Amino acid sequence: MDPLSTPFTLRGTTVRHRLALPPMSTYQALAGNLPNPAWHTGHYASRSAGMGLVIVEATAVSPQAPATPQDLGLWNDRQAEGLAQIAAAVTAAGAVPALQLSHAGRKASRTRPWGPGADAPIAPDEGGWEPLGPSPIPFADGYRTPREMTPDQIGLTVQQFAAAAGRAVHAGFRAVELHAGHGRLLHSFLSPIANRRTDAYGATFDGRTLLLRQAVRAVRRALPDDVPLLVRMSVTDHLPGGWTLEDTVRLAPLLAADGADLIDCTSGGIVRPEPRPSGPAWQAPYARAVRQAGIPTAAVGKITTLEQAGQLLADGDCDLVLMGRQLLADPMLPARHAPDLAPAPYQRALATIGTADGQLAPEL
Ligand SMILES: Cc1cc2nc3c(=O)[nH]c(=O)nc-3n(C[C@H](O)[C@H](O)[C@H](O)COP(=O)(O)O)c2cc1C
Structure with missing residues (x-):
């Protein structure tokens, strides 16, 4: 069996092959950070045909956690009911639904990244939050200065992540991912660039990693034993004095001991502008380095072909391959890779469309 077609089991959850959709915000939530059924259900269903794992976009764990007003949220029952529809749509197509849980931290209270007035701070008197x-240092020019969290606020946030994880499972998601990358709250505590605290949540490696470790432990306790917990990390800040790949390699086994099952290896996002390398599959070496520390990994970033994905798996760089923008543009790619896994109507189409006579099935 080719490496891409090999099933993958974490805890009690098996995905049918190694290609997965990474979380990608669509900024289409309705007022109240509720899913828009007409948008979200169709969007995720269409990306689940023949797919293994589908990680639904960053979903805020509290009213202070969205980046924009159009982010999904999961701190109340109405939001959970809406998200259950998305989980059901992914499941109906045969894929495994996962949900990314997020707190935007310093990146909160912004307009969405397109349209009139895009990508701007939302002031308190304009409905901002x-x-x-970790420290009162803004993410970049044009961003609001964050409030330095008290230990009580940090403890509450850990509880909010755990509560959202419990709701996610109740809503039908079969895996949960914590967003600890791209400058969001959990990442900002890790990085000395954003975290200048001198208390138990800063100063040293143990201090800066404490919030993420507490969140992983609390979420693990909130999840049934058979539900895997993924952690998306910016494995390096790409900056001197920032969080480094060596830090991630040191932390990864500790997170595994705390209950994390896979590290989803992205990078950067702690400041803007930032130096960021690029190129085909450019972050895969990070996934390889973290995997060598003894925990399964996912690789992501400019992976655009099935051949490339299969090669990364064959080379032992990662356990899962995430393909983002390519699958936004070409949602049928997984079904073409695994036509026998596609929903039946698509299977029949894929089986007949390429034949010499190209005839429809006889009953039509
Ligand atoms: C439109 C868009 C929205 C994204 N939203 C999220 C998100 O909600 N959470 C996250 O961790 N990463 C997010 N990302 C990053 C992707 O998950 C992925 O890491 C990135 O696109 C690189 O993979 P690619 O080159 O295959 O697109 C987003 C990327 C795009 C293009």
């Missing part, structure tokens, strides 16, 4: 962070 208060960005939170």
Whole structure:
């Protein structure tokens, strides 16, 4: 069996092959951070045909956690009911639904990244909410200064992640991912660039990693034993004095001991502008380095072909391959890779469309 077609089991959850959709915000939530059934269900269903794992976009764990007003949220029952429809749509197509749980931290209270007035801070008198962070240092020019979180606020946030994880499972998601990358709250505590605290949540490696470790432990306790917990990390800040790949390699086994089952290896996002390398599958070496520390990994970033994905798996770089923008543009790619896994109507189409006579099935 080719490496891409090999099933993958984490805890009690098996995905049918190694290709997965990474979380990608669509900024289409309705007022109240509720899913828009007409958008979200169709969007995720269409990306689940023949797919293994589908990680639904960053979903805020509390009213202070969205980046934009159009982010999904999961802190109340109405939101959970809406998200259950998305989980059901992914499941109906035969894929495994996962949900990314997020707190935007310093990146909170912004307009969405397109349209009139795009990508701008939302002031408190315009309906904005208060960005939170480890220290009162803004993410970049044009961003609001975050409030330095108290230990009580940090403890509450850990509880909010755990509560959202419990709701996610109740809503039908079969895996949960914590967003600890791209400058969001959990990442901002890890990085000395954003975290200048001198208390138990800063100063040293143990201090800066404490929030993420507490979140992983609390979420693990909130999840049934058979539900895997993924952690998306910016494995390096790409900056001197920032969080490094060596830090991630040191932390990964500790997170595994705390209950994490896979590290989803992305990078960067702690400041803007930032130096960021690029190129085909450019972050895969990070996934390889973290995997060598003894925990399964996912690789992501400019992976665009099935051949490339299969090669990364064959080379032992990662356990899962995430393909983002390519699958936004070409949602049928997984079904073409695994036509026997596609929903039946698509299977029949794929089986007949390429034949010499190209005839429809006889009953039509
Ligand atoms: C439109 C868009 C939205 C994204 N939203 C999220 C998100 O909600 N959470 C996250 O961790 N990463 C997010 N990302 C990053 C992707 O998950 C992925 O890491 C990135 O696109 C690189 O993979 P690619 O080159 O295959 O697209 C987003 C990327 C795009 C293009």
